[in-house]
Amino acid sequence: MAVARNIRRTNPITIVLACLLGIGFLIFIFSSQDASIPSLHVPGTRHILKSKDAASNPLSPPSLPFVKPNLKAGEVAPPPPVVHYHMNNVTTSNDPVANRESVLILTPLVRFYQEYWDNLLKLTYPHDLISLGFIIPRGREGNAVTAKLQEQIAKTQKDSNRDRFASITILRQENEPPLASQSEHDRHAMSAQKERRAALSRARNSLLFTTLGPTTSWVLWLDSDIVESPPSLIQDLAAHDKAIVVPNCYQRYYNKEKGQSEVRAYDFNSWVDSPTAQQLAAKMGPDDIVLEGYGEMATYRPLMAYMAEIPNGDPKKTVQLDGVGGTALLVKAEVHRDGAMFPPFAFYHLIETEGFAKMARRLGYTPFGLPNYFVYHYNE
């Protein structure tokens, strides 16, 4: 039925178009004999991309930097029937700029903050090595966020902007409970956490599975409500050469008593495991999860949030972690490629980024945290 309907509806147009094209070609062939349009034989070697080459053909994945093919007039870009990637040449080193390593910045975009976008623009990591990927919820709020994002992108990605990013991919979420409609208070209610973080996990996974390409070296997870982060964020995190590294996520607020602006811990998902948490988990049902930062579930886990030595701690200090938060999180792409994702279900009684850390552990990787290196969360 559907087939028949399709054919019936499109056929006349297709035929007309085909005829027009056909006539056009005939005219072109007969009229261009006197015009000397150069045609160039393209050697076969151009068909195969080296892993770090810029995208120059239509099969390149969205994570590749884009360089306009430098074709002569009349030259047709060679068809790329095969793209051969040597995964071994995709390095992840402590000097990613020198090694021209591609970074994929992934953001589940719930709200659009200008500061977040401005910080992306200020990143000193070469923008031609940065691809951005966003996943935005469906519905009215998502539409508004998409519009704001596209407005900014239109400015940033102009042909004339030499500092534009390699590529930007926007995904609109499939049918899901919306992430956007919750206030900070609602979002943190313990009862809502599991459902909310399961939905967020699925969003992260969709974004990750869809945008990770063969040439991606690093994935930087950066939440849309991180409104303050250092321009050297990528280099600073990558310099530790760890499979997974997470900065400390704080929040600025106005201390009414003292009458001054101060900082406080915000993200409690970066932690070292504790016997108490293990015992809590052991008594739980298979679908229950241990949550951090709630008085009614004291885990006595050492939290990175409280390991900060303010104001004079060494920003390069690292601590080994068992759980990580995802507000800002640098991951070597090989960790994801091996299979580490964000479990939307209870995985060792952990979910989302904390479950991801556990999964990475099961894959043989160790997460590290930087207690004295800060990014700041928006204060609602």
Place this chain on the structure above:
Amino acid sequence: MAVARNIRRTNPITIVLACLLGIGFLIFIFSSQDASIPSLHVPGTRHILKSKDAASNPLSPPSLPFVKPNLKAGEVAPPPPVVHYHMNNVTTSNDPVANRESVLILTPLVRFYQEYWDNLLKLTYPHDLISLGFIIPRGREGNAVTAKLQEQIAKTQKDSNRDRFASITILRQENEPPLASQSEHDRHAMSAQKERRAALSRARNSLLFTTLGPTTSWVLWLDSDIVESPPSLIQDLAAHDKAIVVPNCYQRYYNKEKGQSEVRAYDFNSWVDSPTAQQLAAKMGPDDIVLEGYGEMATYRPLMAYMAEIPNGDPKKTVQLDGVGGTALLVKAEVHRDGAMFPPFAFYHLIETEGFAKMARRLGYTPFGLPNYFVYHYNE
């Protein structure tokens, strides 16, 4: 609904095409008198891909079909700063041909069998909707396999072949214990199974995370040693409209006693869970796995391999499964996008494709098997 969707989908493209053609013609007509090279302004609408469009710009992912941009002489392809994918328009239905659904066929390529390749070529699913992805081990054997594959691809993907595949991606594995150097006997030794299947899981995950694109509707896992499969394989499996569907993997052999060719069960990883297997798992250490098909570990699981009704079983019969094999396995892309991968570690005491089935279950999906629909494994 279907009508509305049809209209929404075909209208803008048709209009854009018509406009482009119209404008092109006007310019062509006015400029071709003096045989100067026409230059065409490309409207902004071409920058945004509809989810099912063919790849026409350099940022398209490797899973998109490739159509050479129909540029006039001297015209430069427009830069594509943003690619916007509406995930909701990527359907997975029981009539994927009519709905133009993209299929990604993924194969960990250990050995190259001509029959495997020939069966790909014989697939009746439209080849312009099929992308192929291979991951090949490093080293000498892998090099030989790659050479054979590329030889075939060179023939298949010729410009002149209208039946070529949308795209082909070949990944060479990172440093890993080689999968290739094991004979059938070694490979099946129980002691070697866990390590072997963990390595295979990582290979599958690398391939999956790297090649899955925003427009992929289905992923067909097809092992390189499946030497006999029906040309209508994709349609037949997709017709069941299940999140995960697995045919029965058998093997042809020569029965010396009877002096004739017969078939026997080959893949024992598609099963229904049993209390015995559950009890086995409950007594295991956290890293131990339950394996199927070994006398020394009797699970008493009902195996799909033994549910076949030969020769007259209904090929459309389905059974609900708890574990699945991966020699041939059709998965809706949304299952993977939600996070289902092949655990290289013990996941509920399961690994690789069996662990994948469990993970899909945890994500809310149910695997099904077709006990009377067969594919055949090479007989070493």
